[in-house]
Amino acid sequence: MAEKLRLEWVEAGSLEDNPENWRTHPEEQVRAIKNVLDDPEVGWAGACLFNERTRKLLDGHARKNAVDPKTLVPVLIGDWSPEAEAKIMLTLDPIAMMAQQDSERMQALLAKVPQDDVLGLLLGEMKPKEQMGLMPKTIERPPTMSWVLVGIPTARFAEIADKVEEFNQMDGVFCEVSLSDG
Amino acid sequence: MDNSKSDSKLLLRRYFLTKYHQEPFRVMDCCQGEGLLWSVLRREYQVSAYWPMDLKTRKGRMKVNSARVLAQGGWAVDVVDVDTYGVPWAHWQAIVETMPGPVTVFLTIGSVGVISNVDNASIERLGIKFSRRPVQALLSRVSLSGQIIDSWLSMALDQATVIECMEAPPSRNSRGAPIASYIGIRMEPK
Numbered sequence: 001m002a003e004k005l006r007l008e009w010v011e012a013g014s015l016e017d018n019p020e021n022w023r024t025h026p027e028e029q030v031r032a033i034k035n036v037l038d039d040p041e042v043g044w045a046g047a048c049l050f051n052e053r054t055r056k057l058l059d060g061h062a063r064k065n066a067v068d069p070k071t072l073v074p075v076l077i078g079d080w081s082p083e084a085e086a087k088i089m090l091t092l093d094p095i096a097m098m099a100q101q102d103s104e105r106m107q108a109l110l111a112k113v114p115q116d117d118v119l120g121l122l123l124g125e126m127k128p129k130e131q132m133g134l135m136p137k138t139i140e141r142p143p144t145m146s147w148v149l150v151g152i153p154t155a156r157f158a159e160i161a162d163k164v165e166e167f168n169q170m171d172g173v174f175c176e177v178s179l180s181d182g
Numbered sequence: 183m184d185n186s187k188s189d190s191k192l193l194l195r196r197y198f199l200t201k202y203h204q205e206p207f208r209v210m211d212c213c214q215g216e217g218l219l220w221s222v223l224r225r226e227y228q229v230s231a232y233w234p235m236d237l238k239t240r241k242g243r244m245k246v247n248s249a250r251v252l253a254q255g256g257w258a259v260d261v262v263d264v265d266t267y268g269v270p271w272a273h274w275q276a277i278v279e280t281m282p283g284p285v286t287v288f289l290t291i292g293s294v295g296v297i298s299n300v301d302n303a304s305i306e307r308l309g310i311k312f313s314r315r316p317v318q319a320l321l322s323r324v325s326l327s328g329q330i331i332d333s334w335l336s337m338a339l340d341q342a343t344v345i346e347c348m349e350a351p352p353s354r355n356s357r358g359a360p361i362a363s364y365i366g367i368r369m370e371p372k
Contacts, residue, residue, distance in 0.1 A: 028196075101228070106204060133190070134197055137349045137365060141336040142329050147310050174326070 005078045007047060013069025015048065018056045020086075023093060025062040034066045035121045047074035049092075051085050058088055143172060154179055187353040187362070191219055191265065191290070194350035194366045198286050199227050199261070201346075202368055206230035207260040212248035212273055213290075214240075219265060233259065252276035265290045269301055271334050278338050284345075284370035291331060291363040304330045331363065342369040 036042050048060025057064070064073050080088065152160060157179070168175040199207075206228040211220050214234035224232060234243035235251065248264075251257065253276035262277055262285060264270040270289045277287055308329060338344055345368040352360040 101205065133193060133351045134348045137335075137347045139335045139339060139344050139347050139367075140332065141339065142332040145309055145329075147308075147312070149312050 005076050008075055008077055009072040010050075010075045011069065012064040012067050012071045012073045015050065015057050015060075015064050015073075015075070017061055017065075018058065018089075020089065021057075021061055022089070023061070025065075030062055030066050032121060033062055037063070037066060039121065044074050047076045049088075050075050050077045051080050052077050053079050054082055054085055056085065058085060059092055188218070190350040190353065190364050191288075192222065194348065194364050195219070195223055195263075195288060196226070197348060198288075198346075198366045198368060199223065202286055203227065203260060208258065209233065209261045209263065210248070210252075210257065210259040211235065212252075212262065212264045213266040214243055215265065217243075220263070231259070249273045249276055252280060255280035255282075258282060259285070261286045261288070263288045267292050269304070271301070271303055274334055275337060278341055281342065281369075281371055284368070287367045287369070289363075289365045289367070291327075291365065292361070304334070307333050327363075331365075335365070335367075338367070338369055342371055344369045 037044065044063075046060075046063075048064055049058040050056070051058055060073075060075070067073060150160075157177075164175060164177060167173055208231040209220065209229055211217075211232065211234045214220070214236045217234060220229075220232060220234070223229070235246050235248040236243055237245065237247060239245045249272040252262070252273055257280070262273070264273040265288065266273075267290075269291060274287070274289060277285065304326075308326065335347070347365065347367045350364040350366070352364065353362045355361050
């Protein structure tokens with residue numbers, strides 16, 4: 001058992017997707033993976049998993065598809081029966097998701113890394129908020145408004161048209177005209 | 183779900199959830215509709231409790247006026263999502279007046295730009311009160327959406343400290359005019 005796994009560096013394109021892989025990877029996740037792999041401080045911090053008996057990839061589909069096919073990627077290679085392979089594929093990620101959270105330790109880790117860096121890696125783009133499309137919005141009280149309703153016989157509208165236009169040019173003033181047919 | 187709208191909505195929610203909700207959190211989804219937004223987000227984040235509500239009947243959710251639920255107070259959630267087709271102001275007012283603690287709120291504001299039918303509460307909030315009644319027709323030509331949104335959002339300033347407010351790209355019609363705004367707010371009671 002101790003010698004069951006070995007690590008090799010393999011071209012990503014030589015690892016075919018396993019048709020029995022039940023995990024799907026949305027675009028946002030692949031982008032986040034690519035960001036982590038491209039981060040010069042991080043790179044590959046784990047390995048794909050390959051069964052040399054069945055010649056199938058068990059884990060790491062999203063990671064190997066996130067890189068150029070010629071890229072050498074780390075692969076842990078083992079030897080399992082088809083039944084054991086199925087057990088591995090069914091339990092690997094679900095067991096990982098059973099982990100819970102120690103908030104204090106997480107906060108301590110977050111204190112070591114700029115929050116924008118973490119957000120950028122998770123959200124898939126190392127860009128300021130504005131370039132991601134989000135804009136900060138300042139909440140301010142708008143000016144208190146006075147509303148004036150002016151009714152004037154249509155035939156006489158020309159007498160005040162210039163004044164209306166003058167109001168319309170004033171900053172912060174809303175001015176609309178509606179003509180009634182009767 | 184329209185892709186451009188969903189992209190904006192998801193972008194906004196992921197930003198706030200990643201930044202403010204690292205621990206398991208509780209969500210009130212006030213206008214669940216088809217439930218597509220939170221079916222995606224619940225796969226990505228640790229949602230410990232999810233309360234879907236809508237005025238329309240559907241299996242697995244409460245058929246209830248969620249604005250009235252909020253107005254009654256006593257609700258204990260960390261995130262309130264008001265993804266409505268119309269305007270969210272009744273919900274917003276209730277949240278501001280009854281929030282028990284820090285909360286993240288998502289608002290979808292439909293009918294921006296030139297408003298064809300301004301709701302009465304917004305008209306009153308702007309202080310438009312005339313004894314004569316042609317006002318509604320006049321308002322249909324005036325772009326008051328910015329004023330209305332600012333007026334309602336500023337309601338929070340008296341009772342809360344706004345930690346952060348962000349706006350996602352609005353959805354637009356075929357002519358490029360904005361038809362809905364998406365705003366996220368993180369705030370806590372004073």
